[in-house]
Amino acid sequence: MKKSTKRIGLVIWLIAMAWGVFGVSQRLLHGELQVNYGGYIPWGLWVVGKAYLIGLGIGSSLFVWIVYAFDLKKYFPLARQTLFASAIALLMGTMVIAFDLGHMWRALEPLYRPHFTSLLAWATWLNVLYLLYVVLVFCLDIASKTGFGTRRAFGWIGIFLGIAFSGCGGAEFAALIAHPYWNSTLGPILSIAGDFLSGFAMVLLLAAFFQEDLLGSDSQSLSQLSRVVLGLIVLVVVLEWSEYSISAWYGVGQETTLHNDVLFGSSWYLFWIGQLLIGAIIPAILLLRQPASRTAAGIGGLLVAVAYFVARYNLVLPGQTTPTFAGLQNAYTDSRLTFAYSPSSVEWAVLVFWVALGIGLFIGGRRLAPLSEDLHLARTGGR
Amino acid sequence: MEKDRGSRDTEGPEVERAGKDRTCESVRHQTGRRELLQTIFMGAAAVACATFGLDGEARASTCSAEANLAGPLLAPKGLVEGNQLDRMRHELLLAMKKPVSKRKWVMVIDQQKCIGCRACNISCNTENNLPPGVVYRPVLSQEVGKYPNVGRVFTPKPCMHCDNPPCVPVCPVKATWKREDGVVVIDYNICIGCRNCLEACPYSARTADFGDFYGMGTPEIMPYETRPNYEYSKEWKRKPNSDDSPVGNARKCHFCLHRLREGMLPACVTTCLGGATYFGDFNDKNSLVHELLGSSRVRQLKPELGTKPSVFYLA
Ligand code: SF4
Ligand code: SF4
Numbered sequence: 068m069k070k071s072t073k074r075i076g077l078v079i080w081l082i083a084m085a086w087g088v089f090g091v092s093q094r095l096l097h098g099e100l101q102v103n104y105g106g107y108i109p110w111g112l113w114v115v116g117k118a119y120l121i122g123l124g125i126g127s128s129l130f131v132w133i134v135y136a137f138d139l140k141k142y143f144p145l146a147r148q149t150l151f152a153s154a155i156a157l158l159m160g161t162m163v164i165a166f167d168l169g170h171m172w173r174a175l176e177p178l179y180r181p182h183f184t185s186l187l188a189w190a191t192w193l194n195v196l197y198l199l200y201v202v203l204v205f206c207l208d209i210a211s212k213t214g215f216g217t218r219r220a221f222g223w224i225g226i227f228l229g230i231a232f233s234g235c236g237g238a239e240f241a242a243l244i245a246h247p248y249w250n251s252t253l254g255p256i257l258s259i260a261g262d263f264l265s266g267f268a269m270v271l272l273l274a275a276f277f278q279e280d281l282l283g284s285d286s287q288s289l290s291q292l293s294r295v296v297l298g299l300i301v302l303v304v305v306l307e308w309s310e311y312s313i314s315a316w317y318g319v320g321q322e323t324t325l326h327n328d329v330l331f332g333s334s335w336y337l338f339w340i341g342q343l344l345i346g347a348i349i350p351a352i353l354l355l356r357q358p359a360s361r362t363a364a365g366i367g368g369l370l371v372a373v374a375y376f377v378a379r380y381n382l383v384l385p386g387q388t389t390p391t392f393a394g395l396q397n398a399y400t401d402s403r404l405t406f407a408y409s410p411s412s413v414e415w416a417v418l419v420f421w422v423a424l425g426i427g428l429f430i431g432g433r434r435l436a437p438l439s440e441d442l443h444l445a446r447t448g449g450r
Numbered sequence: 451m452e453k454d455r456g457s458r459d460t461e462g463p464e465v466e467r468a469g470k471d472r473t474c475e476s477v478r479h480q481t482g483r484r485e486l487l488q489t490i491f492m493g494a495a496a497v498a499c500a501t502f503g504l505d506g507e508a509r510a511s512t513c514s515a516e517a518n519l520a521g522p523l524l525a526p527k528g529l530v531e532g533n534q535l536d537r538m539r540h541e542l543l544l545a546m547k548k549p550v551s552k553r554k555w556v557m558v559i560d561q562q563k564c565i566g567c568r569a570c571n572i573s574c575n576t577e578n579n580l581p582p583g584v585v586y587r588p589v590l591s592q593e594v595g596k597y598p599n600v601g602r603v604f605t606p607k608p609c610m611h612c613d614n615p616p617c618v619p620v621c622p623v624k625a626t627w628k629r630e631d632g633v634v635v636i637d638y639n640i641c642i643g644c645r646n647c648l649e650a651c652p653y654s655a656r657t658a659d660f661g662d663f664y665g666m667g668t669p670e671i672m673p674y675e676t677r678p679n680y681e682y683s684k685e686w687k688r689k690p691n692s693d694d695s696p697v698g699n700a701r702k703c704h705f706c707l708h709r710l711r712e713g714m715l716p717a718c719v720t721t722c723l724g725g726a727t728y729f730g731d732f733n734d735k736n737s738l739v740h741e742l743l744g745s746s747r748v749r750q751l752k753p754e755l756g757t758k759p760s761v762f763y764l765a
Contacts (some may be wrong), residue, residue, distance in 0.1 A: 098691070099660045100660060100662065100666075105583055105658070107654060109648040109658060110645065167644075169644075169659070170693060170695075173643075174642065176622075176642050181620075182621055184619035186620070187646050206560040239646075243650050245652040245654075282576075351688065387649075391652060392590055392751075394588060394591060395654060399571070401582055401585070402585030
């Protein structure tokens, strides 16, 4: 990377951190006074951020588990860096959701007072277990203790845990009968597919821009990874299509109204421009290029990974914007009892803080931790 | 107390009969100053009836309503709310003598009697000292029909205290549960404020306490905002810029459990101007609520969800 680009990046990062520190301090000093979610839209930007960051963490680590489980040696060199990024994403997602709690100091209560009928209790347990698991494998990897046979076992356990955690995240929404927009059997499947997509896109981005040694010497690996991401884009688009088209076919029912609102309501651009154009069409064009160019693959991965935030936003928010009863919004006048929501600056600042901190940790960690390993040794699995 | 009920029961029908027997004609034949005033009033009503062309039925009801003004004690039974409150209070005391598991609290709301005054909403806010953003009993107001044939339906909407409550299993820390007497409660000291239960409730009956005060941004937060409330028979004191519970918690109607314990009806029941809200023990077959639930007008909100609400409406 050029020096000037690095300098611009550093300045942006410092501004983001400064703003983020302001937001975090406001949250810590004044609690939830400065958030815009309320009684009728109880989940706002921080829930979106959590779903997104945790999804990135799960999806990217699933890449490593698959590589390990199926012994895909040529991708071994990506594992360490990917696990590091995954752990950071999971940790940042966890912190964001802790800030969302009315009592953030009670965040660990579901661990020692779990109510296992609750998917949220399961998600909390899986969150902690999964994060520890990723950190454990990462540490073992660095300590060079994961020999070939163990890698395979770690891979299979990781696949099981990762899919369970991802599905649980989707089911958290899908099981809520109060919200027809979420209450869909496709929810957990879409969540798993989405986590795979965003996570693999992040791996592609990291591989293209941060692991030049690997992909510089092996453009075939990059092409294959690009094709996998392309396949995942198609899968997610097909799932989204089936979700939307079924309700639209006869044009009746509550889901139809909700879906129409996403597609043609005041925030139509989130779906058409954010999700579809930036998150699927442009990356698909970039990833179709064969043989893959590092820049095209990296930008494609970046677009998919970033635009998936919009998909998460479009999952969490529209599910809550329709009153459960006609006229509920007029029954009691209060700024927190409305069905309109746009995140406050403090909400954005807190999210930006954790994302910027995560990026800082990743870049700093890359310098300190031995994230790149000897290519030949990594590929042969021998250390 | 039984005697009380008996005496009310004999008084009731008489009152009703007296009200019905009075006609415009009989009022006109009474003498005295009061009657004279009444006669003038009735005359005006008759002129109004003729002028505005009310049909026969409407005119008759106007006349009989005016006739009742002559003696407030002779008002129709339904308008004397003291009776139904006394009866419900009496039944409440009987129920409180039973073990918790033997009672089943239900609420019945007569939408034909609800006038949409929101007195219940206000009294609930006052009783529980609710801050901004928290509401336990909003009153929905819905226009029905098309002009010129329009009407308005009011739906006070507390927590339904569902028998199959979707809000309970979603709580990750078991901070909310259904008591044996049917009341769904929240332990503020356990609740972590994840608001999962708010999302799970199909009735939007739960809101969350974000620590707001009406006086925030003004020179002073008034003492009435920081006085404690006594939900669940404990003292809860909210302080500005503090996240001590109930700030940060999910909050909702609890059928005024703290009042029931003291032998008092829920605040919304005692303050209902239209006498539209009934409360009692459904396990008591002689109770007023049990009687009302035998009506063909009974309905529930969103019954198709299978939540089995304990709040019923008389449509
Ligand atoms: S109305 Fe809502 S909050 Fe009340 S018991 Fe039913 S689901 Fe729970
Ligand atoms: S907000 Fe409180 S009561 Fe509701 S689900 Fe979360 S912890 Fe349970």
